[in-house]
Amino acid sequence: MKLERDSISPNQFMFSIICFMHAIVLRSGFIISITRQDSWIMSITGFIFSLLPLGVYVALMKNYPNKNLIEINQAVFGKIVGNLISLFYLFFFLSLAALNTHDLGHFVLSYMLPETPVAIIVLFFLGACFYSLKKGVKNIMHLSTLIAFVTLIAMIINSVLIAKDTHFEFIFPLLQLEPEKYVQGTVSIGAVVMGEVLVFTMLTPMLKNGKKVGKSLFFGMLISTFSSVVVMIRNILTLGPLVTVVTLPTFESIRNVSLADIFTRLESIYAILLVILFVVRVSILIYVSVLAMTQIFSKESPIVPELAYENSPREKKKHQNQPPFLLLTTALTFFYSLIVFESPIENSHWGATVAPFFSLTFELLLPAITLVAAIFRKIVSKKKEVNA
């Protein structure tokens, strides 16, 4: 694997955000059990809510251009305190990677390979992640445009094919539940789905043009929100009250497509896309974890431009040592994902109750603290200048 400071375009960045988000968008069943037929509204309010953390990230990026979260922490709090705070992020990234791996493992277990041990499924899955990271995260970014397009097209085709089976009355009446449920839904979507864009603040130095970070983040989230609304409305219209009962509404909804006995069983396409999106997602998460780990634990900045191969043999040696770090993280994810929950039931319970607060701690609280500290630092240094 190469930890490369290689440039990608803002569009590729945006599409990788879309891929990253879609993995979860296509799986978001937990929210529907809370707000039922109004869940699609929660996608929109959740997006608006998530603009808050987004603002914090963009402000941080503006103050420290071409630096990622860990480097910003080191710059704001100094090496030791910064690294301590960064450890929290590392934990968060690793947890996310493990949680998503766990999710996917159980999805495959129940829909595709009911008798295979989940460890083997996860092993193969992480094998694919490991391989793609070994080839460089840049390649995943390049692929994401293609994958995002295919996903969006598949989503639209599925929605069109199922139009025959939709019942518009299922979406009505609007907004009849208790207000606190809507707050819960908004925070859940904002934190668990949208807020995870935090991961991409680790990758911003890869961008050629650092100024367009905010734009890419915003539009990536906007498009994800749009498709999330489409998917949720489709699920509600096809499943009606069933939507609150089934484990995976999207899957069950697509299962109903039946057109002329040929366009049936389209859920297989959904399953394939979901697996691919999850490989992309978990690969990015593992990459970010490796990046955080190397930045925290190694003395010098580990991100070296690709050019380093050319002249210094010392660099070469260093890079030879990278794979074990990647291997370590992948192995960690593997074991973590196996023990993180005892069953998917526990997982979905956690997703609906604790997850928002867990996520918000890392997505909003910590960056906000960093931002405040950064601003404070600036004011102090300015005052010093003035005094001097």
Add this chain to the structure above:
Amino acid sequence: MRFISQIIHVIKKKQEKEIETEERAVDTHKNPNILSKSLSRNIQSVQSVLVNSADLVLREFSFGKHQDTEIKAALFFIDGMVNMQMINDGIIKPLMHDSQSSHKKGVSDIASLEEVKEKLLVSGEAKAVQTFNDIALGCISGNAILLAEGFDKGLEISVKGWQQRAVTEPTSETSVRGPREGFTENIRTNTSMIRRKIKDPSLKIKASTIGKRTQTLVNLIYIEGLANPDLVHEVESRMSQIDIDAVLATSYLEPYIEDAPVSVFPTIWFSEKPDAVAGKLLEGRVAIAVDGAPFVMSMPMLFIENFQSAEDYIKRSPYSTAMRILRLIAFMISVFMPALYIALSTYQQELIPTTLLFTMAASSEGVPFPVVVEMALMMMIFEILQEAGIRMPRPVGQTISIVGALVMGEAAVRAGLVGAPVVIVIAITAVSSFAVPFAADAVSLTRWFLLIMASVMGTYGITLGGFILLVHLVSIRSFGSPYLAPLAPFQNAGIKDSFVRVPLDDMTKRPQSLKPQDVVRQASPPSK
């Protein structure tokens, strides 16, 4: 035309001069290698260098006058590599006959071989040689060497002429409406065919010799001001690092300069058609021609080129687009079909339409092997049949394919050894893989990989395998160009000539992934 031929002349002269000066610099301290003034000693030395060469011909004669004595001379050449008529009419006749009656010309006294070269020889190309190594090299490359008494220099006279294949229609790529000529084994014929297509003085042909024993002439062809100079430099530097003893075909050089030698996908493109190569050059690529091989390679190669054919640019654009999409589908089928069949029939039976499932179940009834084994066996047998059919002489090859088709297909199904669907799947796969001839080798290996993945994990395995394949393709770089461009990374201008082919007047830009110096191909068409 004249202008061009002048330029060619100038270039050649320059190259010759360079070579000459180099050699002289090298050879001054190797005295025993240098010619002496005694003809007999020189003849002995040449014969000792080229000892045990039955095809070496020595013709001794005398001509002209130097200080009133006839000059004794010797002519060396290799039988079969020279044009005898040129030797007779261009060397021996002018020397023996014309020099007698050449007082008018002012060649009464021949003081140096330069004079012979300038005033007597009727030959296109001649140069002075000083060492026996050069003489030997000149002989074996088909030149005649003239040595004369009293001169410590020889003349290397170009009289090359050996049996060679005429320009014929290429067998590997046929064309219906496009040009029919194909490359031959002669590098000069090949470069001339390219040059006739691109009459641009900035078409550069750089020569070098690769192969310690074969001393093969290799030409690097590119268009200056169009191909990225860094690309040209990189190709040159990779070529300069080649240390090989024999270059017998163009592909001998491939592993030395390509980026992904262990990948199953080719990163260097080959063609037998001058028009196809000219097209590549005009997109900003670099081509390499090797003497003795009727294939010219071009680089960087993108994945998409597997699906392009020179014919596409001749046919109408909607049809070409349809064909390219068809080729993509054929590629997909030939890569994924056996794996998909295994996945569906052993893991995800719910994805098979009900009536089809009945048919499949009926045909798998009573078959002794699990379907995975069945599929693997049939695939192996198919590969064997294909290999046997290609390598055998044509009549035998046909027999093999008939026996194979009958025994493997019909009889095996009849006897209940394999199910009919498996045979059908293999047949469809095989036919599809021939629709993408360039990638056929890559496809057959990829197929096995996916088959293993499918037999272990069903559609999940195929998905992961497919993703790994995709990542592999994306990660390949061919001379700095991302292999999967313009799909990933996505590039607007390149997509116009990918799985769609827009009309030629809409292709206003060259592919970005090649980073050409001159991006604009043509002015954008007047508004339609």
Add this chain to the structure above:
Amino acid sequence: MKKLACSYRIKRFYQTGTKNRYMKLFLLSFSLVLCLSSCWSQRDISSLSIVIGTALDATDNPEELSLTAQVVKPTEIGSNSGGESSSGGGQAYVNITQSANSMLPSVRAMTHSQSRKLYFAHNEILIFSDELAKTNILDPMDPFTRDYETRMDVQMMISRGKAAEILDQNNELEKLPALYISGMIKNQKYNSETVIVTLRDFLIATLSESAAPIAPIIEIFEEDDGNKLLRLDGTAVFQDGKMIGELDQKETKGLLFVLNQSSAGVNTLETPAGQVVLETLSTKTKLVPVLAEDGNIRMKVQIKENVILQSNETREDMTTLENIKMLEELLAETTRASIDAAVKKAHLLSADIFKFGEAIYIKYPKIWKEMKDQWDVKFSEVGVDVEIDTHVHASGGLTKPILPGGYS
């Protein structure tokens, strides 16, 4: 272009370095895993019993139910590519019956007596006997929904008498009774006298706060000459997971009108001059709850019906404006009669088969909240106003009836 050179060098570096050993080790372990892991979830087609129809019956023991699965014998299905040519004429299916205290245990219990595992992914129909339906229909339905092997788009129906016998009813055209029945169900959209209900529809209605689930009824019908036929006849109505009543064919027709599912069908009208048959082209129904001044809710059912004249068995020209008007009125009357019959039966059963409750919930959510607890009672009090707008579109290829002697 330095990068270019460098990617080349990286390649060389990867080729020669110690990396190779890592790679080999990785590949080796990976292939080992491959070998070890093969065939956990793998099952060859030939090891499966493909179930295409399922019937559930009550048994003498109230704690038990009996499951009958129709399994396909693939070699008997018309494919001629089978290993050995089938003798022909053999039955293409086997019905396997097993009793146990629940559905899943009975499926598993079958492994005691069968060589192949039952495979439900291609199950097309699900038949419950009325005896079972009257006691409890939801419990056996749960595993059918929960398991991913089964699909929610199976056709559901209730049988009069033993459900297993329905699955054993041979037909000349189809080799498999289950496919015969599912084809029959699909055919029902041409008469609009039978409800078509998939498991999904049934569950959605069950989960609804107000609506009563419905399902078609199938029975074995004996003709006068002793020939036995299958027939779809009427609709079963459920409340709280139990079958509480039936609608006959006419009431079912009315029900389909209100549900906006009446797509086609024939209407035979008795005019003073004789019999005329109209074919429905399309109908459109709108449910409009109206809040009356006294606080009660009335339901306005607006139906728009487009028909064409399909058969004129009178000797009169039915295309005159007066006659068309007369036909339209007659048609409205028959439609109203069938709807009235359905409403009457629904009120009698106090089961909201028309989804009135949902219409009220959408329009008057607040009022609905107050009345939903006593909906069972309140439903019978909802008055129904039917407004029918019929329209004869065309008279087919003839303008006038065919008269002996012509119109000279």
